[in-house]
Amino acid sequence: MRRDVFQAIADPTRRAIIVLVATQAMTPNALAEHFDSTRQAISKHLRILTECELVKQEQNGREIHYHLNATKMKEVADFIEPFRQMWDTRFNQLDNVLSTIKTTKNE
Amino acid sequence: MRRDVFQAIADPTRRAIIVLVATQAMTPNALAEHFDSTRQAISKHLRILTECELVKQEQNGREIHYHLNATKMKEVADFIEPFRQMWDTRFNQLDNVLSTIKTTKNE
DNA sequence: TATATGCGAAACCATTTGGTTGCGTAATTT
DNA sequence: AAATTACGCAACCAAATGGTTTCGCATATA
DSSP, X not given: OOOOHHHHTTSHHHHHHHHHHHHSOBOHHHHHTTSSSOHHHHXXXXXXXXXXXXXXXXXXXXXXXXXXXXXXXXXXXXXXXXXXXXXXXXXXXXXXXXXXXXXXXXX | OOOOHHXXXXXXHHHHHHHHHHHSOBOHHHHHTTSSSOHHHHXXXXXXXXXXXXXXXXXXXXXXXXXXXXXXXXXXXXXHGGGGGGTOHHHHHXXXXXXXXXXXXXX
């Protein structure tokens, strides 16, 4: 059973959960209200998100509040980062600045 | 059939293909040599990567070279970016700088 | 104490996924 | 022209996925 961050964010419902949970901790029931599926289905998603540590639990009486563990998202960022210069205009502009500096030096 | 970038990068083999294809365009056969599975399996992955436009084809006689379309990766970057400040120390340092400036202004 | 609520876990099901083998076809090479 | 090579496509299969309903347990509430 694969259980990594990439597989976790592959599902659109789980990405929506991540966004919801980012601003404030929420219970499975509260989360389920935002979707068409049952609480149990959401609980399954939360289980997956918990297993790959994208989300942390916090028990309050009989309620369990889930909140985001953004640190884990870094794994995804680290994968994409090396490709950034291939699309990011800021990076290209930096290249321009650097080449300008080089040209100036040679003059 | 879901076919978006998030689902595409969920598979570790596909992520490896992306890395290989980033530096230079490659044929399915050349790619398959890097893995244990058959060329057909790799071709299936390439099909998925092509369908979500993470990869582009370029025909050369009977060979088809696949190369990365890094632009599509921006979609993933855009999803993660809002969470960056929750883990990136550079962001925290930027916050410090900003608060320092504010403090200095008030003095 | 009895009842209602919030939750996870298990059993089950249809669909998707990732892999295989076996084609057919087009472009090379001999 | 014949054989080889590079490839995509279709059929097939076991395993994973995302969903459901049903259950049991712990915590609140009447």
